[in-house]
Amino acid sequence: MPWVAAIKAISPDIDLRIWPDDGDKADVSFTLVWAQPQGIFAQYPNLKVIASMGAGVDNLLQDSSIPDQATVVRMVDPRLVSQMGDYVLAAVLNHVRQFPDYVQQQQAHQWQPMQPRNIDEVTVGVMGVGQIGSAVAARLRRLGFKVVGWSRRAKVLAEIHVFAGQDQLSSFLAASEILICLLPLTAETENILNTGTLGQLPQGAYVVNVARGKHLVEEDLLSLINNNHLAGACLDVCRQEPLPQDHPFWSQPKITITPHIASLTDPVSVAPQIVDNYRRMITGQLLLNWVDRQQGY
Numbered sequence: 003m004p005w006v007a008a009i010k011a012i013s014p015d016i017d018l019r020i021w022p023d024d025g026d027k028a029d030v031s032f033t034l035v036w037a038q039p040q041g042i043f044a045q046y047p048n049l050k051v052i053a054s055m056g057a058g059v060d061n062l063l064q065d066s067s068i069p070d071q072a073t074v075v076r077m078v079d080p081r082l083v084s085q086m087g088d089y090v091l092a093a094v095l096n097h098v099r100q101f102p103d104y105v106q107q108q109q110a111h112q113w114q115p116m117q118p119r120n121i122d123e124v125t126v127g128v129m130g131v132g133q134i135g136s137a138v139a140a141r142l143r144r145l146g147f148k149v150v151g152w153s154r155r156a157k158v159l160a161e162i163h164v165f166a167g168q169d170q171l172s173s174f175l176a177a178s179e180i181l182i183c184l185l186p187l188t189a190e191t192e193n194i195l196n197t198g199t200l201g202q203l204p205q206g207a208y209v210v211n212v213a214r215g216k217h218l219v220e221e222d223l224l225s226l227i228n229n230n231h232l233a234g235a236c237l238d239v240c241r242q243e244p245l246p247q248d249h250p251f252w253s254q255p256k257i258t259i260t261p262h263i264a265s266l267t268d269p270v271s272v273a274p275q276i277v278d279n280y281r282r283m284i285t286g287q288l289l290l291n292w293v294d295r296q297q298g299y
Contacts, residue, residue, distance in 0.1 A: 005034065005055070008273035016280065032280050035062065043067040051075060051283050053276060056267050057082060057134065059293050060187035060214060074293040075279055077272045083134050085265035086184075086212060087141045093210045093236040093258070094142065094180055098124055102234065106255060121146045127178025129194075130185035130213065131157055131164060132299065134265075138184060150177050154190075175202040180210065187214040188298035197222040206233045212264045215241040220251070227256050238264040 006018060019025055027046045036055035043049060044067040054062050054076045062074065096102070100116050107114055124147055128139040131151040136159055143149045143161050151157070151164040152174040158164070165174035175181070181203060185191045196219040200209065209232060211218055220241060226232045234256030240249075243262055251257050279289050293299060 004269045005273075008269040009276060011270075012273050013277045013280075016277070032283055034276060037061060038065065040065050041067045043069060043072070051279065051289065053077075053279060054293075057265075058187070058214065060216075060298065063293070063295060063298055068295075073289055074295060075289050075291050076293055077267055077275065078133055078291045079267060079272045079275070081268050081271045082265045083137045086134050087138050089212060089238065089260075089264035090138050090182055090210060091141065091145065093212075094126060094147070094182075095121075096258070097180065097208045097234070097236070102256065102258065122148065124148065124179055125150060125177055126180045126182060127152065127174055128182045128184060129174075129178075130183065131159060131162075132184070132186070135182075135184035138182065150174060171199070172202055175199060176204065178207065179204055180208045183209070183211045183213045183217055185213050185217060186299035187216055192216050193219050195219060195223070197226065200226050200232065203232065205231060207231075208233050209235040210237075211235070212238045215239040215243065223257075224250060224254065227254065232256075234258070236260075238262055 003020070006020065009016060009018060019030070024030060028048055030046050031048055032051045032053070033046065033049060034053045034055060043052065043065060049069055049072045052062065052068060052072050052074050057076055057078065059074060059076050068074065098119055098121060103116065126142050126147045126149050128135050128149065128151045131139055131153050135151070139149050139151050139159060139162050149162045151159060151162055152171060153164055153166050156164070156166040165171065183195060185194065193216070195209070195211065195217050200222060209223065223235060227234060236258040237251070238260045239262055245251060245259060251259055275290060282289050
């Protein structure tokens with residue numbers, strides 16, 4: 003198992019057990035999880051730390067069996083951030099340089115050059131400028147795009163105007179010719195990409211969702227594409243994964259689908275972080291990348 007090998011390579015002395023053959027559950031104080039069976043934490047009376055294998059913790063925090071004394075932490079990985087930036091850049095440039103249109107032309111044996119847009123004339127809006135979102139926004143800005151951001155609270159980013167709170171959401175949307183969703187999934191952000199918000203984007207805007215499928219009301223996106231308000235979308239996440247075979251996204255040529263691969267956690271890259279937090283737990287130090295369970299991130 004790659005996770006076991008990566009952790010053992012750094013700290014072979016750790017008593018590492020693999021569920022469900024993990025012996026006396028009272029011995030377990032630190033657990034590394036992804037898509038765990040709901041309610042399972044009730045079996046571990048001495049649990050102190052629950053570490054998500056990824057950057058997201060929305061599914062984890064839905065588990066009501068997390069003990070009050072346990073601290074939830076998540077992975078913050080430079081490689082994961084870099085991969086996300088790669089994906090977003092590819093999606094944005096693919097749209098700006100009209101590759102989907104040229105693919106359709108190729109299939110129809112047509113040769114029709116279109117006028118390209120200069121990237122310094124395009125404004126990209128990054129919805130969610132946390133650790134990953136701010137890095138993606140900075141990368142787009144360095145490439146030459148105009149970039150704006152939106153956050154729940156006021157933030158300052160170099161060369162990027164950040165709109166904050168519900169009062170400034172409409173202004174952010176109106177400025178975003180390409181919208182990138184990188185929000186954490188919480189009760190407040192679920193279904194945030196709907197007719198009311200997407201309809202405030204400029205005519206011909208494009209949507210890239212690399213956060214969670216539940217951010218998007220899928221029927222609303224399809225309607226706005228079909229009536230030509232939106233030019234299309236690139237979706238790495240969907241409400242149901244894998245995407246059902248009869249889902250209308252498959253047959254909509256203006257939507258690009260990828261199977262939740264925008265950024266994947268590399269066990270070798272994050273193993274030092276896991277071991278560091280384990281040792282911090284033992285010595286009573288502040289944990290890295292701890293999650294505010296009330297806010298959801």
